[in-house]
Amino acid sequence: MATDALQKTTLRVEQLGVSSQAGVDALFSELRSAADAEAAQIRGPESLEAFRVKWLGRRDGISSRISENWLKPAPPVMKKFVGAGLNQLRTALEASVESAKNSVADIETGPPIDLSLPGIERPVGTSHLIRQTYEELERIFLAIGFSVVEGPEMETPYYNFEALNIPEHHPARDNMDTFYIEGSGGHLLRTHTSPMQIRTMEKEPPPVRIIVPGKVYRRDNPDATHGFIFHQLEGLAVDYDITFCDFRGVVDYFVRALLGPKVKTRLRPSYFPFTEPSAEVDVSCHVCGGSGCRTCKFSGWIELFGSGMVNPAVYGFVGYDPKRLSGFAFGMGVDRLAMLRYGITDLQAFFQNDVRFLRQFP
Numbered sequence: 001m002a003t004d005a006l007q008k009t010t011l012r013v014e015q016l017g018v019s020s021q022a023g024v025d026a027l028f029s030e031l032r033s034a035a036d037a038e039a040a041q042i043r044g045p046e047s048l049e050a051f052r053v054k055w056l057g058r059r060d061g062i063s064s065r066i067s068e069n070w071l072k073p074a075p076p077v078m079k080k081f082v083g084a085g086l087n088q089l090r091t092a093l094e095a096s097v098e099s100a101k102n103s104v105a106d107i108e109t110g111p112p113i114d115l116s117l118p119g120i121e122r123p124v125g126t127s128h129l130i131r132q133t134y135e136e137l138e139r140i141f142l143a144i145g146f147s148v149v150e151g152p153e154m155e156t157p158y159y160n161f162e163a164l165n166i167p168e169h170h171p172a173r174d175n176m177d178t179f180y181i182e183g184s185g186g187h188l189l190r191t192h193t194s195p196m197q198i199r200t201m202e203k204e205p206p207p208v209r210i211i212v213p214g215k216v217y218r219r220d221n222p223d224a225t226h227g228f229i230f231h232q233l234e235g236l237a238v239d240y241d242i243t244f245c246d247f248r249g250v251v252d253y254f255v256r257a258l259l260g261p262k263v264k265t266r267l268r269p270s271y272f273p274f275t276e277p278s279a280e281v282d283v284s285c286h287v288c289g290g291s292g293c294r295t296c297k298f299s300g301w302i303e304l305f306g307s308g309m310v311n312p313a314v315y316g317f318v319g320y321d322p323k324r325l326s327g328f329a330f331g332m333g334v335d336r337l338a339m340l341r342y343g344i345t346d347l348q349a350f351f352q353n354d355v356r357f358l359r360q361f362p
């Protein structure tokens, strides 16, 4: 078959017993089939070159052999048919080589790039609502001279409790439902960002004005308002002349910057071992304006964060002089703040990363 057809090119047309146009056409169509079958097997630059040399090579290519063996010695009547057949074969072979060249290039470099086509649009993500809220909080405090510091999520009981005036067996340790890390020699996951108060004052001489964004952990069962992980923003300002009025002023400034000029604030007595006096900061309900609704549980007020004047006992742990220094601290739940702000009813939405939720806060 294929080999037969090729062998025939070593003989002359008369030797093959061909004496008509039909006979010549039959010879060429046999060769065409053989060439097409081989061209279909071309897989790379080497097999392409081998194909080209075999069929179109100057010295011993099949088309040259046809020219030598069939065309030149052919009787004048046959020359026309052989010449036409050879021309057609050459054209077909050259076309095969060209198209194989393209597909070989495709294999090597991929399809040709059409630079005029529009690009593939990749969806662009946005920062998470918690991140966005942090950025806004940071902007508000940076504007009045606070700077941002961050600290470890794995803490020692000393920083998380002891130095914050929460001694062992103090009931405040229980209601913080701490995760202790097994085999860590007593380390724990911080239950609040307050340990960074201690770490900062230990390192820096006064005055101190910091905010601390970060994740905190508590052994809570996850539900619409609780999670075992959530986000806080801590604040601490300590200097030689800070008064309760400064504290009150910063609270007012912050609440107005965050929620608008119409919102009212109120301080409610509270208790934290590391602040004295301690206060919960409430704001007038942004939904009903204070007249009472479901969001504020019909009280007109919403609890925003815990705070107070730094307990002088804390200064003792960091080598600050409690007689000359004073300051205030606060700690707020960022998830809670974002929920209030955007009317989100399920805390878990922040952690599930459902794009249908995330997309609503571009």
Ligand code: PHE
Residues within 6 Å of the ligand: 191, 192, 193, 194, 234, 235, 272, 275, 306, 307, 308, 329, 330, 331, 332
């Ligand atoms: N650390 C407290 C908490 O997590 C909040 C707080 C911080 C209160 C600073 C007062 C001062 O509940």
